Amino acid sequence: MKTFNFFSQLHVFGCHVAGPGSSVMPTNRTSPVTTEHSTTLAMQGNIDCYDRRPRSFTAQRGEYWVLYNYIVAQRQFRCWESVTYTTHADFTFLDNLEPLLDRWRGPISLALHAPGTDFNTTLWTIRYLRDCGTQPVADLVTFHFYFPSKHLPKAIPKSSTIFDTKYNCSIPPPWTNTTTYKSQKKLLYPVNVGRNIAREMASTHYVLASDIELYPSPGVIGDFLEMIRRQEGPLRHKNPKVFPLSIFELEASMNLPNDKTELVAMLRNGTAIPFHKKVCPGCHNVPHSKEWLNANTTQAGLRVFHIGKRTGYFVHWEPIYIGTHADPLYDERLSWEGKSDKMTQGYVLCVLDYEFQILDNAFLVHKPGIKTLKKDPARAIAAGKTNSLIRKTIFPELKILYGTKKGCAV
Structure with a gap:
């Protein structure tokens, strides 16, 4: 077995870090x-x-x-x-x-x-x-x-x-x-x-609830906590907030980009594309995505590039983000096969007036290989059942529990 000297490379980030002011529940419903x-x-x-x-x-x-x-x-x-x-x-x-x-x-x-x-x-x-x-x-x-x-x-x-x-x-x-x-x-x-199980069991205040095939750009942990420590502008806003990372796909033969400069070069030569561009572009269409790509990549560390909302053109946006234990959980009646599994949680975030504080130099890349839309009759049936469940049961429940807000939709 090969050995990896992890502790010589691990950076421990713990001193002088200021939080964004969001409340944290001291425990959760399962008392884990x-x-x-x-x-x-x-x-x-x-x-x-x-x-x-x-x-x-x-x-x-x-x-x-x-x-x-x-x-x-x-x-x-x-x-x-x-x-x-x-x-x-x-x-x-x-x-x-x-x-x-x-x-x-x-x-x-x-x-x-x-x-x-x-x-x-x-x-x-x-x-x-x-x-x-x-x-x-x-x-x-x-x-x-x-x-x-x-x-x-x-x-x-x-x-x-x-x-x-x-x-x-x-x-x-x-x-x-x-x-x-x-x-x-x-x-x-x-x-x-x-x-929900994985998120509830996390021992840290901040969590990145993601999918295992999505790999983050290196150095996110240290850069993110340093950004929090600085408490610049948007981080002092009183609204609840989460911090989305833009997501991309790569050609199967490509190596993972190590920073935004490498990523942008791959996007321009066509070896990388925005996530789900050929499957569900509206689900991961990030506000100010073109401006994000053209922004200066020489500035080190992280900052909030833009504050987005899940409304209008982005009403079906499914962001992957760094948040906390205080954020709403996901509806456990929804399955992967039925699709739309993050849509109802996105609606709750919208109604609660969350700010999506998009990070500039942090991103996620999917395991190499471009996804294409393929016909799957069994999954289409499951998706139909899920849409009916959301429309007839879950969405009416959410309107009672959280209310409604103009522009927010499932």
């Missing part, structure tokens, strides 16, 4: 962690947050059983000293974890859908990543497992015994097996259950 102000606000960098120490426990969540903090990262962070990348997957997507860690270099909270026999394959995949990989998976990644109550695994080992058995690194990783229990049983992928 013990919380406390461990020191003075000055020592916490003036981020008003609570340390959230992970606690391993099993609990029901609707029709799902969840193993919260089933495998806990060896390195833990104070609430103010990093940003947690929160995400979801099944074992077939875990080939993305190493390239993600290579660029993120910070804590990751990962919820894994593992019904039936997929549970054991998922465990072997994590063994492979920890025993055979090049990235500090054991140090930085906390894994949570979830599965439907009707599709439990046959046995669940104690987490303390999982790594007693080592992976044979001479054989291929488990994700090369494309046959899954989920596909055999024709189960839907409960994407928002995973999103």
Whole structure:
């Protein structure tokens, strides 16, 4: 196994960081962690947050059983000293974890859908990543497992015994097996259950709730916390706020860009395009995107480039952003197959008058390979059912719970 001297490269960001003034709930509805102000606000960098120490426990969540903090990262962070990348997957997507860690270099909270026999394959995949990989998976990644109550695994080992058995690194990783229990049983992928589990379990105040195939530009954590420390202009606004990162796709043969200068060059020569340009351009059409591309890329660090709203031309925008535990969660009745899984949460953000403070030098790139629109009759049926559910049930609920606001729509 190759070794990676992570701690020699890890930057710990914790001193003199000022928060944007948004309130933080000291705990959440599942009580996953013990919380406390461990020191003075000055020592916490003036981020008003609570340390959230992970606690391993099993609990029901609707029709799902969840193993919260089933495998806990060896390195833990104070609430103010990093940003947690929160995400979801099944074992077939875990080939993305190493390239993600290579660029993120910070804590990751990962919820894994593992019904039936997929549970054991998922465990072997994590063994492979920890025993055979090049990235500090054991140090930085906390894994949570979830599965439907009707599709439990046959046995669940104690987490303390999982790594007693080592992976044979001479054989291929488990994700090369494309046959899954989920596909055999024709189960839907409960994407928002995973999103919410991963986000609720994050120990840091700031979280980047994203998808595992989206890789961030290097250095985001340090640059973001330094920006927060400066508390310039828009950060002092009283409105609730989140910080979107622009998203892009690359040709399959291309290397990931390391900074905005490289990204812009790829966009101009056609080897990169805006995310979902050929699938759903309106879903990721970012306000002032042309101005963002033409802006000066020589300025180091991050700043707020533009404050966008999810209205008008951008009413169906699905931003991926850095936020906090105070932000609304995602509706867990929605599946990946049914599409529109982030639309209802976007409506709530709009009604609550969130500011989308778009960051200038930070971005996300999808795993290389341009997405194209393909006919999928089964998914079209699922999407129709989802649209009906949103229109007849979820949207009327949201109007009662949050109200309405001109320009806001699902």
